[in-house]
Amino acid sequence: MLVKSEGIVLKEIRFKDTSKILTIFSKDFGKIHAMAKGAYRPKSQLTGCTQVFGYSDFTFFKGRNFYHINQGDIINSFYDLRENMERLMYGSYILELVEYSIVEEEPNEKLFLLLIKGLNVLSKLEKNFLKFVIAFELKYISFLGYRPYLDKCVVCGRNNYNRVKFSYRQGGIICEKCFETDPYCKKIDRNVIMYLKQLLYSPLDQLESIKIPKDVMSNLHEIMVKYILINIEKDNFNSLKLIETITKNGGI
Numbered sequence: 001m002l003v004k005s006e007g008i009v010l011k012e013i014r015f016k017d018t019s020k021i022l023t024i025f026s027k028d029f030g031k032i033h034a035m036a037k038g039a040y041r042p043k044s045q046l047t048g049c050t051q052v053f054g055y056s057d058f059t060f061f062k063g064r065n066f067y068h069i070n071q072g073d074i075i076n077s078f079y080d081l082r083e084n085m086e087r088l089m090y091g092s093y094i095l096e097l098v099e100y101s102i103v104e105e106e107p108n109e110k111l112f113l114l115l116i117k118g119l120n121v122l123s124k125l126e127k128n129f130l131k132f133v134i135a136f137e138l139k140y141i142s143f144l145g146y147r148p149y150l151d152k153c154v155v156c157g158r159n160n161y162n163r164v165k166f167s168y169r170q171g172g173i174i175c176e177k178c179f180e181t182d183p184y185c186k187k188i189d190r191n192v193i194m195y196l197k198q199l200l201y202s203p204l205d206q207l208e209s210i211k212i213p214k215d216v217m218s219n220l221h222e223i224m225v226k227y228i229l230i231n232i233e234k235d236n237f238n239s240l241k242l243i244e245t246i247t248k249n250g251g252i
């Protein structure tokens with residue numbers, strides 16, 4: 001049976017000599033695995049549409065256990081992501097985040113459109129990569145159903161607290177009266193909460209006016225990554241480990 005859907009290639013694995021097995025986030029079928037037979041052959045028509053980051057209009061033959069790519073018309077190859085080291089690294093992180101967290105064969109158009117929007121913005125970005133990434137993480141985890149509660153204490157609903165912490169387990173800020181509900185909660189400044197809210201509610205291509213000090217930025221990113229990992233039940237992201245290594249060695 002032939003089926004059609006737009007999709008973004010999240011991952012590719014070489015299969016035998018000339019084929020690839022792709023992980024695709026498709027608009028209509030969610031995350032699927034698809035065989036691209038002969039994609040490595042020099043004159044294959046599938047070469048372009050089977051590259052990681054590629055966004056194409058696919059036609060699949062759906063077998064009993066597997067999707068086979070029949071044809072793919074490229075909508076956007078996001079080639080500019082490969083032109084810049086930071087774009088490529090954070091782009092790879094975004095794909096890994098999506099690949100880890102979405103369920104197979106469960107469509108989610110909101111997440112799909114967010115991913116396209118994110119890759120579009122990232123492919124033109126020249127600076128402030130981390131600010132963009134944190135804003136993406138906040139929106140992404142919210143669309144996945146775990147929007148952090150940032151207005152009031154997530155446990156008791158109070159908003160006139162003196163001291164406040166962030167609870168990864170409860171999914172938001174908690175006031176001093178509720179600290180004991182989560183022994184692992186993290187001390188957090190009020191301005192950090194303000195930045196999180198600004199990044200959550202501002203469109204990805206309109207982040208210029210949000211000014212965040214560098215040390216606060218890495219703190220925000222740390223909070224978000226931990227919050228995401230807890231909610232998607234993973235230990236770490238390989239792409240972030242790579243970014244850390246390269247950054248430490250002065251690579252970027």
Ligand SMILES: [Zn+2]
Nearest residue numbers: 153156175178
């Ligand atoms: Zn409380």
